[in-house]
Amino acid sequence: MMQTAALALAVPCAAILLGGLLSGIDRRLTARLQSRQGPPLSQPFLDVIKLMAKERMVTNPWQAFSPVASLGAAAFALVFFALQGDLLVILFVHMVGGVFLVLGAMASPSPYSQTASQRELWQMLSCETLLFLIAGALYLTTGSFRLSELSALPEPLLYRLPLLFAAFFFALTVKMRKSPFDLAGCHHAHQELVRGVFTEYVGPYLGLLEIAHWLDIVLYLAICSLFWATSTPAMILLPLAAFLAVIMLDNVAARLTWRWMLGWGWGAAFVLSALNLSWLKG
Amino acid sequence: MGLIDKLISTARRRSPWLLHFDCGSCNGCDIETLACLTPVYDVERFGVVNVGNPKHADILLVTGTVNLRNREVLTVLFEQMPEPKVVVAIGACGLSGGIFREAPNVVGGVDKVIPVDVYVPGCPARPEAIIDGVVLALEKFREKSKGKGEGK
Ligand code: SF4
Numbered sequence: 548m549m550q551t552a553a554l555a556l557a558v559p560c561a562a563i564l565l566g567g568l569l570s571g572i573d574r575r576l577t578a579r580l581q582s583r584q585g586p587p588l589s590q591p592f593l594d595v596i597k598l599m600a601k602e603r604m605v606t607n608p609w610q611a612f613s614p615v616a617s618l619g620a621a622a623f624a625l626v627f628f629a630l631q632g633d634l635l636v637i638l639f640v641h642m643v644g645g646v647f648l649v650l651g652a653m654a655s656p657s658p659y660s661q662t663a664s665q666r667e668l669w670q671m672l673s674c675e676t677l678l679f680l681i682a683g684a685l686y687l688t689t690g691s692f693r694l695s696e697l698s699a700l701p702e703p704l705l706y707r708l709p710l711l712f713a714a715f716f717f718a719l720t721v722k723m724r725k726s727p728f729d730l731a732g733c734h735h736a737h738q739e740l741v742r743g744v745f746t747e748y749v750g751p752y753l754g755l756l757e758i759a760h761w762l763d764i765v766l767y768l769a770i771c772s773l774f775w776a777t778s779t780p781a782m783i784l785l786p787l788a789a790f791l792a793v794i795m796l797d798n799v800a801a802r803l804t805w806r807w808m809l810g811w812g813w814g815a816a817f818v819l820s821a822l823n824l825s826w827l828k829g
Numbered sequence: 830m831g832l833i834d835k836l837i838s839t840a841r842r843r844s845p846w847l848l849h850f851d852c853g854s855c856n857g858c859d860i861e862t863l864a865c866l867t868p869v870y871d872v873e874r875f876g877v878v879n880v881g882n883p884k885h886a887d888i889l890l891v892t893g894t895v896n897l898r899n900r901e902v903l904t905v906l907f908e909q910m911p912e913p914k915v916v917v918a919i920g921a922c923g924l925s926g927g928i929f930r931e932a933p934n935v936v937g938g939v940d941k942v943i944p945v946d947v948y949v950p951g952c953p954a955r956p957e958a959i960i961d962g963v964v965l966a967l968e969k970f971r972e973k974s975k976g977k978g979e980g981k
């Protein structure tokens with residue numbers, strides 16, 4: 548019991564540090580790829596601290612509640628993951644965070660925030676379905692949705708689910724808010740629809756959402772590590788490689804429209820996943 | 830509390846997000862302002878981000894004269910920015926109305942409508958002067974954390 552409580556406290560804190568650091572690496576790497584020096588690694592933390600100390604402004608109470616709920620859901624999902632819980636529960640809790648983000652954004656009549664909210668819903672629809680397919684694949688291989696079963700597997704999941712991993716990579720680019728699928732709020736400041744779903748969130752609320760975003764990325768990278776859960780070095784290297792690949796892609800790709808995203812998400816990624824699942828069964 | 834205050838003040842100085850508003854400029858000052866913000870100078874090194882949303886901005890850069898039409902826009906932009914915030918007026922026009930000051934529709938400098946913290950002279954203001962002004966604005970931004978600007 549004590550151990551669980553300690554874990555519930557330590558995991559989100561560690562994830563915040565890791566997520567902020569990853570965001571710093573991302574900004575610096577992106578700058579280097581554009582022949583710039585880039586900000587220091589601590590920049591994301593400085594940004595969040597500054598935002599936290601700004602004035603609280605809301606046009607609707609939902610904008611104050613949603614970031615807290617969103618952050619809470621992201622933290623809970625990570626704790627469940629650390630406890631090696633049920634992947635379905637983790638995904639549902641994680642989704643709640645996304646829903647609150649949209650709720651808060653929709654509570655304002657701003658057209659930027661409204662349009663971006665619609666796009667965010669499309670993104671969730673195309674990305675979360677893929678994650679549930681991964682959960683399904685987990686069930687088909689281990690006979691359970693629990694993550695604890697994974698380490699008992701004789702060979703990495705990636706050998707059996709290569710196509711599903713490709714589909715997961717698509718979901719990762721969407722979740723990290725990176726080109727070509729950063730339609731509902733670009734990770735870089737103010738490129739698409741001003742700041743997309745984040746447009747109407749001010750100061751501390753924006754800061755909370757930024758932290759929630761870090762936690763989401765850490766969760767996705769943790770899910771990524773499941774694909775090679777049999778060895779510890781691979782569990783670190785595989786997510787790292789995926790993370791770097793997303794940043795590279797972000798720097799070479801232009802932004803696509805939401806129709807393209809649906810085409811890729813439901814067309815390509817969905818077909819790949821279904822194909823993978825079908826041979827898993829047979 | 831001392832440590833937290835110090836942390837906040839450092840974070841403020843190293844993470845200024847700028848909003849640039851072309852009030853009624855001839856575009857001379859805008860070209861100079863945007864030149865400072867291009868990747869060539871890489872101001873992101875210092876945490877500076879050029880934002881397009883007053884709700885996320887810390888420093889408002891205003892170029893050009895204020896006229897009867899756009900004074901309302903300027904006020905709204907200023908009011909939408911959360912405290913603490915700093916305003917930098919750029920160019921002779923932003924300071925006093927410049928060569929347009931006698932036009933019938935011109936109200937005058939930016940400080941006729943909103944409080945200005947830093948004045949950057951020049952026609953157009955030189956990029957070096959603008960960067961100088963932003964650095965000065967950073968100091969003011971940090972100072973405001975001690976005074977009335979404390980976020981609440
Ligand atoms: S100060 Fe000079 S360059 Fe700047 S907007 Fe006015 S007229 Fe144009």
